[in-house]
Amino acid sequence: WSPDRMVRHHQHGLGRVVAVVGETVVVRFDGQRLQQVPGEELQLAPSLYGNLQESRTGSAADALARARALAIRSVNDQWGVFSRSLVELLPHQLWVCRKVTETWPFRWLVADDVGLGKTIECGLVLMPLIALGRIRRLLILAPARLVPQWQFRLKQMFDIRVQQYVTAADPRGGVFWDTASMVVGSFHTLRGTKRGVRERLLETDPWDMVVVDEAHHFGADKRTGRTLAYELIEQMEERRKIRSLLLFTGTPHRGKDFQFYSLMRLVRPDLFDPEAAPADNLAHLRRAMIRNNKASVTDLNGKRIFTSVTTAKRDYSYSPAETHFYETLSRFISEGRTHASGFTGRAHTARGLLLITIQKLAASSVAAVRNALVKRRRMLEQEREKTAAQRPARRPVDILAGLREPSDEGAEVEEEAAASEPKLDLVDDEIPWLTELIELSHVVGRETKISRLVAMIEEEFKADPVLLFTEYKATQALVVNALRERFGLESCAFINGDERLEGVKDRSGRQVPWVQSREHAARVFNAGEVRFLVSTEAGGEGIDLQERCAVMIHVDLPWNPMRLHQRVGRLSRYGQKRDVTVRILRNPDTVESRIWELLEQKLNRVQAAFAQTMEDPEDITQLVIGMTENNLFNEIFSSVPDWEGERLSSWFDERTAQLGGVEVTEAARTIAGSVARFDFRGVGGDLPKVDLPDLKEFIKAAVHRYGRRIREEESGLAFLSPSDWTKRDYAVREKYESLVFDRGIRGADVMRRVLGVGHPVVDTALGEALDLDVRIAGVSGLEGPVLVVSVEDQVTGTGAQANRVILGIRENGGERELLRDWELLKMLNERGGRGRSGDSALPEMDPALAGLVDDWVSGVDAVAVGGAAGMQRPFAWPEVLLLPSRASGLRRDRRGPGLAPT
Numbered sequence: 031w032s033p034d035r036m037v038r039h040h041q042h043g044l045g046r047v048v049a050v051v052g053e054t055v056v057v058r059f060d061g062q063r064l065q066q067v068p069g070e071e072l073q074l075a076p077s078l079y080g081n082l083q084e085s086r087t088g089s090a091a092d093a094l095a096r097a098r099a100l101a102i103r104s105v106n107d108q109w110g111v112f113s114r115s116l117v118e119l120l121p122h123q124l125w126v127c128r129k130v131t132e133t134w135p136f137r138w139l140v141a142d143d144v145g146l147g148k149t150i151e152c153g154l155v156l157m158p159l160i161a162l163g164r165i166r167r168l169l170i171l172a173p174a175r176l177v178p179q180w181q182f183r184l185k186q187m188f189d190i191r192v193q194q195y196v197t198a199a200d201p202r203g204g205v206f207w208d209t210a211s212m213v214v215g216s217f218h219t220l221r222g223t224k225r226g227v228r229e230r231l232l233e234t235d236p237w238d239m240v241v242v243d244e245a246h247h248f249g250a251d252k253r254t255g256r257t258l259a260y261e262l263i264e265q266m267e268e269r270r271k272i273r274s275l276l277l278f279t280g281t282p283h284r285g286k287d288f289q290f291y292s293l294m295r296l297v298r299p300d301l302f303d304p305e306a307a308p309a310d311n312l313a314h315l316r317r318a319m320i321r322n323n324k325a326s327v328t329d330l331n332g333k334r335i336f337t338s339v340t341t342a343k344r345d346y347s348y349s350p351a352e353t354h355f356y357e358t359l360s361r362f363i364s365e366g367r368t369h370a371s372g373f374t375g376r377a378h379t380a381r382g383l384l385l386i387t388i389q390k391l392a393a394s395s396v397a398a399v400r401n402a403l404v405k406r407r408r409m410l411e412q413e414r415e416k417t418a419a420q421r422p423a424r425r426p427v428d429i430l431a432g433l434r435e436p437s438d439e440g441a442e443v444e445e446e447a448a449a450s451e452p453k454l455d456l457v458d459d460e461i462p463w464l465t466e467l468i469e470l471s472h473v474v475g476r477e478t479k480i481s482r483l484v485a486m487i488e489e490e491f492k493a494d495p496v497l498l499f500t501e502y503k504a505t506q507a508l509v510v511n512a513l514r515e516r517f518g519l520e521s522c523a524f525i526n527g528d529e530r531l532e533g534v535k536d537r538s539g540r541q542v543p544w545v546q547s548r549e550h551a552a553r554v555f556n557a558g559e560v561r562f563l564v565s566t567e568a569g570g571e572g573i574d575l576q577e578r579c580a581v582m583i584h585v586d587l588p589w590n591p592m593r594l595h596q597r598v599g600r601l602s603r604y605g606q607k608r609d610v611t612v613r614i615l616r617n618p619d620t621v622e623s624r625i626w627e628l629l630e631q632k633l634n635r636v637q638a639a640f641a642q643t644m645e646d647p648e649d650i651t652q653l654v655i656g657m658t659e660n661n662l663f664n665e666i667f668s669s670v671p672d673w674e675g676e677r678l679s680s681w682f683d684e685r686t687a688q689l690g691g692v693e694v695t696e697a698a699r700t701i702a703g704s705v706a707r708f709d710f711r712g713v714g715g716d717l718p719k720v721d722l723p724d725l726k727e728f729i730k731a732a733v734h735r736y737g738r739r740i741r742e743e744e745s746g747l748a749f750l751s752p753s754d755w756t757k758r759d760y761a762v763r764e765k766y767e768s769l770v771f772d773r774g775i776r777g778a779d780v781m782r783r784v785l786g787v788g789h790p791v792v793d794t795a796l797g798e799a800l801d802l803d804v805r806i807a808g809v810s811g812l813e814g815p816v817l818v819v820s821v822e823d824q825v826t827g828t829g830a831q832a833n834r835v836i837l838g839i840r841e842n843g844g845e846r847e848l849l850r851d852w853e854l855l856k857m858l859n860e861r862g863g864r865g866r867s868g869d870s871a872l873p874e875m876d877p878a879l880a881g882l883v884d885d886w887v888s889g890v891d892a893v894a895v896g897g898a899a900g901m902q903r904p905f906a907w908p909e910v911l912l913l914p915s916r917a918s919g920l921r922r923d924r925r926g927p928g929l930a931p932t
Contacts (some may be wrong), residue, residue, distance in 0.1 A: 031055045036075040039067060076803040097818050097838075098728045099799035104836035104851040106158060106787050111718050111852075112725060113157040114148060114786035116187045116773050120195035120335070120604060122327040122708035123147055123519035126320060127154035129706060134164060134539055135274040139245065139297050141282045141321040141705070144596060145336075145576075145603025148278045149180070152241055153188040155276065157788055160190065165274075168192065171259075172243035173253040174216035175527065175568060178549070180243065181214050188398075189781040189788065195220065202226055207234040217247065221258040228262060236271045250304070263296050274554050281592065282319070283701060294318060315704040324602070328710045330719055339602050341612040346482035348617060352396065355470040359392055360398070362463050366456040380454055386668040391502060392588040393622050393667075395479065397856055398504040400471040407464040479615055480512045483585060486613065488516075495555065498564045501586050501598045507533040509564050509585055510544075522562035523551035525573065534642045545597055548573065555579070567593060584614045587626055589663045591633065621670045628682045628910045629666075642755030662686070718852035722771040722786050727859040729785060732795040746770040746783060752790070758798065761790040811861045814841040818854065825916050 031037070035047045037057060045059035055069045073082075081087065104333055106112040110127045111119060123146075128542040130138050142148060162209035170192060172180050177194060184190040193213030200206040207230055241261075242248060248263055250256040256264070266272050277297060283290040291304040291311045301314040324336045348356065363385050370381035391399040435887070487496060500506045503526050511534060513522045524531050525548045534544040552573050555563040563575065569590070582601055584594065601610045616623045666685055673681065733740050745768040757760045769785050785792055822834040824895055838854030840847055847856060 031069055031072065036077050037072040038075045039065075039072055042067070076201065076805050078805045081805045086806075088802075090802040090807050090809040091731060092802045093807035093809060094801045094858060094887045095728070095731060095735065095799040096804055098731075098817075098855060099796050100818060100820075100836045101838075101851045101855040101858070102787075103796060103800070105718050105720060105836070107162075108835070109718050110154040110158050111720060112722065112787040112792075113154055114189060114722075114773075114781065114784045115153055115157075116784065117147070117150055117605075118773055119150070119721070120147070120153070120327060121330055121710060121714070122322045123151050123154060124717065125708045125713055126151045126322070129320060130155050130276065131159065134159075135239075137275045137297050137318065139277045139279070139282060139294065139319045141279055141319060143153050143323040144280055144599030145324065146322055146327060147604060148243070149183045150187065152276065152278070153184060153190065156184075156190055156239070157188055159239070161788055161793070167235065167238045168213070168241070169237045169239075170214040170241040170243070171217040171220065172214065173247070173264075173722075174218050175548075176243060177214055182549070182839065184214075186781075197225070197227065200227065200230065204230075207231065214287045217242070217259045217262065220260040228265075231262075232269055232271065234271070236273060237266075238677065239271045239274040239276065240266070242275070242277045243279075244277040245279050245293065247459055248277075248293060248296060249289050251286070252288050256292075258475060260292070260296065267296075267299070280596075282321075310706050312700060315701070316706045319705045320707065321702065322708050326708060326710075327604075328714075330717060332710045332714055334506075335604060336602065337606050337609045339598060339610045339612060341614065343614045343616055344482065344486050345518075345616060345618050346478050347619065349474070349478050351470070351474045352478060355396060355474055356392065357469070358470055359388075362457065362467060363389055365463075369455070369457050377454075381456060384454060384456060385897065386664050389668055390589060391504075393620070394500060395505040395508055396471050396474050396477055397508045398502040400468060401504040403464050403468055403471070406459055407468065410461055410464070429640050477508070479585070479617070480508060483509065483583065483643075484512055484516050486583075486615075491581050494581045494606075495558070496581045496583060497575055497579050497600060498562060498568055498585055499557075499582045499591075503528070503531060503566060503587055504533070505586060506566055507531055511535050513562050513564070517561065521560060522564055523554050523560045525551045525563065525565040525568055525700060527566065527568040538597050561786050565880060567596075572599055574603065574605075575600045576603050580608040580610050582610065582612045584612070587614065587616065587622070589667045589752075591629065592662075622667060624674070624678060625667055625670055625682065627677060632683075632686060652864050694807045716850070718850075720855060722773060722784070724852075724855060724859060725785060725792065726771050728799075729792065729795060732799065743768070747785075754798070755794045756789075759790050759794045762794055763790075766791065812840070813861065816840040816854075816857075914922065 033047050033049060037055075038044055039057065039059070042057070042059045042063070042065055045057040045065070048056040048064065049057050050056075051066065053069060054066050054068050055072060056064060057072070058064055075167075082221055102112060108131075109124045109129050110131075111124055115538075122142075126142075130136055130140075140148065140151060142151070153778055156165060156168070160168075170180055181192050181194050182190055190212070192212045192214045193210050195206070195210075195213050197219060202225060216501050220227060222228060242263070248257060248259045250260050250600065252773050263272075275297060277293075282293060287308050288304045291302050291306075291308075294302040294311065294315070295304060298314070298318045301318060302311050304311075311643075325334070328334060329335050366381065366385045370378055370385065373381060374899060388399060388402065391402050430884070466787055483498075498509055499511060506524060506526060510531065514535070519537060524544070524546060529545060529547050531544045531546075533541045536542050548568070551563060552575065554560050556575060556578050558578060565573075579601055582595065582598060586658075588594070594655065598610065600614060616626070618624075666682070671678070671681060730740055733749050733752065736754070738749055738752060741748040747769040748767040750765055751762050756764060768783050769791070770783055771785050777785065787793065787796070817839045819837050819839065820834050821837060836851045836854065838849035838851075838857065840849060840857070
C-alpha cells in the first residue's frame with residue numbers, strides 16, 4: 031500500500047493511500063475524508079499506469095461513460111447547472127450558487143435587486159447539497175403571505191418538497207417538530223411566545239440550513255432594541271441550532287448603520303460588530319454579502335438581459351365637487367393638527383398618525399377616504415352609547431404600531447386604523463365634521479381619476495393585458511367596478527392581503543364581497559383568462575407577472591418611493607421579452623403631485639452624480655431610498671405648505687437634506703462597492719456553457735450499454751429501465767415515457783419528465799458510471815489522445831462544497847490544450863458518440879505503444895499545472911492528480927514551480 035496508490039473500500043468507496051501505519055492504512059476518500067482502515071479491507075483500484083503496465087484497455091463505451099460522469103459531477107458540484115429547475119438559469123444565479131457553496135457550512139446575505147430570482151438562487155444552492163446529503167433538515171422563514179409561495183415554487187421548480195408550518199399542526203405537547211425535517215413557516219408566527227410556539231422550535235434538533243426571506247424584518251435598534259424575529263435567530267444561534275444560514279432581502283440597509291451591522295452580525299458574528307466603526311465592518315462585507323443589480327446581469331454571452339422601463343404621467347383635474355370635498359377635508363386636517371398640538375407624548379403621536387392616514391387615503395381616492403370616514407363616524411356614535419366601563423380597555427396606539435415602518439400590509443392596516451380608536455378625538459365635536467365630509471363625498475359621484483383611467487386604457491392599451499396598483503382596498507374596489515362595467519364582468523381579477531374585496535357590484539348591481547386567492551388571481555391573469563389584474567401592495571412582492579404583461583398603471587402614488595420600485599419589479603424581471611410601459615395617474619394641481627415631482631428630480635440628480643463616479647452602471651436610488659426612514663416621507667407629504675415655485679422647492683430641499691445627502695449617498699456608494707457581486711468580465715470565461723440538453727448523450731449511452739432501445743418521440747425519450755438500475759435505486763421506474771431535457775415544459779407531472787441531477791434516472795446512471803473501473807480505452811473520432819485529470823485540494827477540512835475539479839487535456843495541432851470540465855463534456859458529446867461496441871483502438875497494446883502513451887501523459891504536466899493555477903477555485907493548495915509512473919513508483923510533483931499554495 032505505497033502512498034498515492036488508488037484503492038477501494040467496501041464502505042468508503044474510492045480513495046488514495048496517504049500512509050501505512052502498522053497493519054492499518056490511512057486513506058483519503060473523496061478527496062477530503064481521511065480514514066484509517068485495516069489493510070485487509072482494501073483492494074487495489076485500477077489506475078492509468080497500472081493498465082499501461084498490464085497492456086490492458088477498457089471499452090470505449092465505459093471510458094466515455096466515466097469521463098462524462100466525472101465532468102457532469104464536477105460542473106454540477108460547483109455551479110448546480112444540471113439541477114432540474116424549470117426556469118432558464120442565468121449566469122448571475124449560477125455565480126451566486128457557486129459563491130455561496132464555496133465552503134460548507136456557509137453564511138451569506140443576498141441582497142439582489144427585485145426580479146433577479148431569489149427563489150431560483152436558493153433552489154440552486156439547495157439541490158446539490160440535498161443530493162450530497164449535507165442538507166437533511168431545512169427551515170425556511172418568510173413573511174406569512176409568502177409561505178405558500180415558497181412551498182409551491184420549490185416543488186414546482188426544483189421538486190424540493192417542504193412542509194408548511196401551521197399552528198393547528200403544532201399544539202402543546204404535539205410532535206410536529208419531531209417528524210418535520212424540511213419546513214417553511216411564517217416568522218411572524220414562529221417568533222411569538224404565545225402557546226409556546228417559539229420555545230418548541232428552539233427545542234428541535236439543529237437545522238443543516240436556515241433560509242430567511244425579507245431579512246430586513248430581523249433588525250435591532252439602539253433605542254428600541256431587537257425585533258422578535260431577530261431574537262428568534264439569535265436564540266437559535268445561542269443554542270447551536272443553525273449550521274448554515276442564508277438571508278435574502280432587497281433593502282438590507284434601512285438608514286441606520288447600527289441596524290445594518292446588527293443584521294450582518296446575525297450572518298457572521300465573527301466579522302461584524304454594530305458598535306464598531308463602520309470602516310472596520312466594511313472591510314469584511316465582501317465575505318458575507320452579495321448584491322447584484324439589473325444593470326449588471328447578463329446572459330451567457332455577456333448581453334444585458336433586462337428590457338427598458340418607460341414611465342410617463344397622465345394628468346387629470348378635479349371636478350368642482352371633488353375640489354369642494356378636498357378643500358373641506360384640508361380644513362378638517364388643519365383643525366385636527368391644531369387639536370393634536372394640545373396633547374403630548376403618545377396621545378399627540380397617535381392623533382398625528384391618524385390624520386396622516388386620512389390624508390393618504392384621500393390622495394388615493396374619494397371612495398377610500400369616504401369608506402374610512404363612514405366607519406369612523408359609526409364607531410364614534412357607538413362610543414357615545416357605551417359607558418367607559420363597558421368598553422374593553424386598549425392602548426390607543428396599538429393599531430398604529432405597524433404604521434411607522436413600511437410593510438406590504440401597511441396600507442391595509444391604515445385603512446382600518448383611520449376608522450378605529452374612537453377615544454382619539456381628532457377635532458372638537460368631530461361627528462358633524464365627518465357628516466359634512468361624507469355628504470360632500472356622495473355629491474362627487476364618478477371620480478375623474480377613474481374616468482381618466484378607463485379612457486387611457488381605451489386610447490393607449492386597446493388589447494394589452496394591464497396590471498394596475500392601488501394602495502387601498504376601497505380604491506381597488508372602485509377600479510374593479512369601473513373595469514368590469516366597461517370591459518365585462520369577467521375582465522379582471524384582484525389581489526389584496528385579505529383575499530377578499532368588499533363593495534364589488536354583481537350582475538344586478540348589488541354590492542357584494544368577492545373572495546379570491548392571490549395564487550388564483552395570478553394564474554388566471556398569466557393564462558390570459560382575464561385582461562386586468564388590480565392589486566394592492568400585497569401584490570407588490572412575490573408574484574411574477576412578466577410572461578404575459580408589460581403594461582402597468584399606478585392608479586395612485588404611495589408616499590414611499592420604494593413601493594414604485596417593488597411594483598415595477600412584478601413586470602421588470604427576467605423573462606420579460608418586451609419593454610415595460612408604466613403610466614402614472616396624477617392631478618398636477620395637488621400638493622402631493624408637486625412633491626412627487628421634486629422628489630423625482632432629486633433622485634435623478636443623485637443617480638446622475640453617482641453614475642459619474644462608477645465604472646459600471648448601478649441604480650443607487652433603491653439603496654438611497656432604503657436607507658431613508660419611512661417617517662421622512664410621511665412628514666414631507668403630511669406637512670407640505672400650500673406654496674409653489676422656488677419657495678416650495680427651498681422648503682423641500684431643506685426637509686429632504688437627509689435624502690440623497692452626502693452621508694447617505696457615500697454610505698450607499700461604499701456598500702455597493704464593498705459587497706461581492708457578479709461581474710461577467712471577471713467570471714464569464716469560467717461560466718459553464720452547458721445545460722440539461724448536454725446530458726442527453728450520456729443518458730442515451732447509459733441505456734444503450736444494456737442493449738435497451740431508446741425511442742425518441744415528439745414528447746421525449748421513452749425506454750425500459752435496465753434491471754440493474756431498478757435494483758440499485760427503488761425510485762427508478764421500470765418504464766419511462768416523455769422524458770425531456772427542457773426546462774420550459776409545462777403541464778402536469780413535469781418534474782418527473784425533466785431529466786437532470788436529482789432525477790432517479792440521472793443519479794443512478796451517474797453513480798454507475800463513476801464506479802466503472804476503466805482507465806484507458808480507444809475511442810474513434812477524438813482526433814488524438816485525451817487525458818482526464820482531477821484537480822484536488824491537498825488541504826482537508828476546508829469545508830469546500832467542491833473539493834475536486836475535472837479537467838481534460840487533448841492534443842490539438844501539436845499543442846496540448848486544456849479543457850474545463852464543461853468543455854470536456856461538450857467535446858465528448860460532439861466527437862465521442864456513445865462508443866461503438868467494437869471500438870477499441872488499442873486491442874493489442876504492446877510495451878512500445880504503452881511507452882508512447884506514458885511519454886504523452888508525462889508531457890501534459892505543465893499544461894495541467896498551468897490550467898489549475900488559472901482556475902478561480904477556492905483551493906487552499908491545489909494539486910493535479912497524475913498517478914505514479916511505472917518507473918519511479920512515486921507521485922509526480924503536482925504543484926510544479928508555477929503553482930504556489932494560496
